[in-house]
Amino acid sequence: MKGWIQAGTVEELREQGPKLIKGGIVVFYHEEEVHALDNRCPHLGFPLHMGSLCNGILTCHWHHARFDVCSGGTLDPWADDVPVHDITVHDGLIWVNPNSRNGNQIQLYKDRLLSGLEQNIGLVIAKAIVGLMEAGVPETEITAIGIEFGVKQRRQGWGSGLTILTAMANVLPKLDKQGRILALFQGLLRTARDSAGSGTRYLLDPLPNTGVSEERLSGWYRDCIEVRDTRGAERVLLTAVQAGADEKRLFSMMSIAATEHFYINGGHTLDFHNKAFESLKYVGLEQRKYVLASLVPMFGDASRSEELHSWQSPVNLVQPLKEAFEDLSNKGVSSDSGGSGFDDEVLLQTLLGDEPLRTVRVLKEALLGGASPVRISQIAALAAAERVVRFHTQNDFGDWISVLHTFTHAHAVHEGLIRSTDPWLVRGIFHTAATIYLDRFLNIPAAPRPTATGAAEEVPQPAELLEILDKQQQVAPAAAWVIRYLRSGGKPEPLFSVLGHALLREDAEFHSFQMYEAAVSEYDRWTSESGPFAEKARETLILAVTRYLAAHAPTSRETPHTAKIAWRLHRGEKLFEEE
The missing domain is CATH 2.102.10.10 (Rieske [2Fe-2S] iron-sulphur domain)
Known part of the structure; x- marks a missing residue:
């Protein structure tokens, strides 16, 4: 023996x-x-x-x-x-x-993870994640289990849970091991909660004739979405998938429908599309149809901002935008993402100004002049982040969501234009510009941008930020600390890790996850550039996420506590102590 x-x-x-x-x-x-x-x-x-x-x-x-x-x-x-x-x-x-005697531990943990998702049991999910990670299973493989579950087990289609899971999978490289466990747990748990009680989602069949041209299928898809016929749209979409359309063409087809109307569902629709297409890198090809079809149901009762009073009065934004889109369609927009053709600072200030009709004209002229749609959308995302940086805490607390929606929509437009060269997606830039304008009153009065006054001789320890965020109403102190850290020579990598923990240790609401991931992604897009404008852009994005997280902390922190229990159990630590 x-x-x-x-x-x-x-x-x-x-x-x-x-x-x-x-x-x-x-x-x-x-x-x-x-x-x-x-x-x-x-x-x-x-x-x-x-x-x-x-x-x-x-x-x-x-x-x-x-x-x-x-x-x-x-x-x-x-x-x-x-x-x-x-x-x-x-x-x-x-x-x-x-x-x-459990045999194959990896398969056991995978089975337990799926069971935890099905039963919506947080501790089971957490223990499975810890076990899989300790066994060396790639985090992308763990993510895929959650995505495949979520797109099949939520009848309403893609939702906030899958968005959080994909966003957290995207930022895993920014986090240490504990942070990665928490990120996966938050995403997988939210996916389970989102799916609980929903019922299995069964796909429709594609059309029998797959010989229809992609152009015609795209037209049919738009027509169905226009009249909120989600079942017809799903069959057309699945026909395109079965016919072998690649991701770029599928994204173009679906994003055209998502930008056909203005700022659909407060920006969530385009953001969800962006996340769903990002999630495709985590799942196998056979799951692609489930992921993409999960986006269709959200069009059934989607709000269309051109129907809202705020978009038509006191300034009519709808008609000038429609006229601009017609001009762009008639004259053509360059899909080249090379040069800019405009001054970055001038465009930024124009977007932040209070003359929306001038902003529309400037954007149209820049695009017709051959400016890069990708670059313009990047500046628009930066302007949206500036609204968050200058958001005054005298505003109603719920208004944080308004500036957040604008920023995440702007980020989705930016990422979408990188993914697709379809000129119709530039309409999203104008939708972003309109919402940046409508958000202007949330910067009146504007919160002061922190200065470098009081920069430390030594770089502050990143953990100090977590101590600040242990108290409520620390928006200004947290932003001031970040500026002191950066101006004292602090590196962004440990700062993003600490900000990740500031998010993941909370029972954070959906939008906080969106904010962190979008800010990190936009920051990374600026890292290849040098000069004062790019440096300030990176600083703006860090300040935006810091202020948003500070405004929404602390919470009861029950969710991360469950993950910590799972980790301690896996390591054999005692949670129960005898007297």
Whole structure:
């Protein structure tokens, strides 16, 4: 019995009761059989030898989780199964295998993750993530399990949970190991919550004739979306997928419909499209149709901003934009993403100004003059971030969401134009510009931009920011600390990691995840450039995410606490301490 642990005699176990042996294993004698299990309750680590065993059921006395003593299976899914160890008896001596009988640990953790998602059980999800990461499973593979689950198990289609999961998968390189565990847990848990009680989403069949041209399919798709016929749109989309249309063409087809009307669903529609297409790099080709089809239902009751009073009065933004789109369509827009053809600072200030008709004219002339749509959208995203930086805390708290929506929509337009050269997507730039204008009152009065006054001789420790964010209403102090850190020579990498922890340690609301990921992505787009404008742009993006996170912290932090419990259980730490 090399390597096995000797656990005494059967007679001793029968007379003395449960016995603890090396490796945190407890051995029971029950109904004339010997059983060996991990002594820690898989729920919160309570010692199972202090529980009770009756009729083959082992009950933990801390939260009353029940386990089949033979298999370790639980009757209470929120507790998870307890590992069981094989035993053998020779000449009255009990020998226990120190390795549990679970076999393929990686497959077990994958199965447990899927079960946790299906049952919406946070601790099971967290433990599976920790187990998979400790076993060396790539984080992209873990992400794929959640995406594939979410696009099939939410009848309403793509939602906030999948958006958070994709966003957090995108920022994993910015985070340390603990941060990556928290990021995946937040994304997977939100996906499970989003899908709970929804019901399985079944795809329609594509059209029988796949010989229809892509141009005609695109037209059909737009026509269906125009009249909110989501079922017809889904069949057309799946026909294009089956016909072999590549991602660029599919994105063009779908983004045209998403920009056909103004700022649909407060910017969420285009942002969700961007995230769904980003998620494709995490899943296999066979899942592509599920991901893309999940976007269609949101058009069924989508709000269209050209129908809103604020877009038509006191300044009519709708008609000038329609006229601009017609001019751009007639004269053509260059899809070249090379040069800019305009002064960055001038365009930035124009977008932040209070003359929307002039802004429309400047944007149109720049595009017709051959300016890069990608560059213009990048400056528009920067202007939207500036609105967040100058957002005054005297505003209604709910108005943070307004400037956030503008920024994330601007980011989606920017990423979309990088992905696709379709000229119709430039309409999104104008939608962004209009919302930047409408948000102007949220900068009146404008919050002062922090200065370098009081810069430290030594670089402050990034952890200091977490201490600041342990208190409410620390928007200005947090922004001032960031400026002091940057002007003292602090590197952005540890700062983004700390900001990630500032987000992930909270029970953050959906928009905070959007803010962090969009700011990180936009920041990275500026890292290849030098000069005062690019340097200030990077600073603006860091300030924007810092101020937003500071405004929404602290919270009760229940979600990250669950992840920490899972990590401690995996490492064998005690959560229950006896007096």
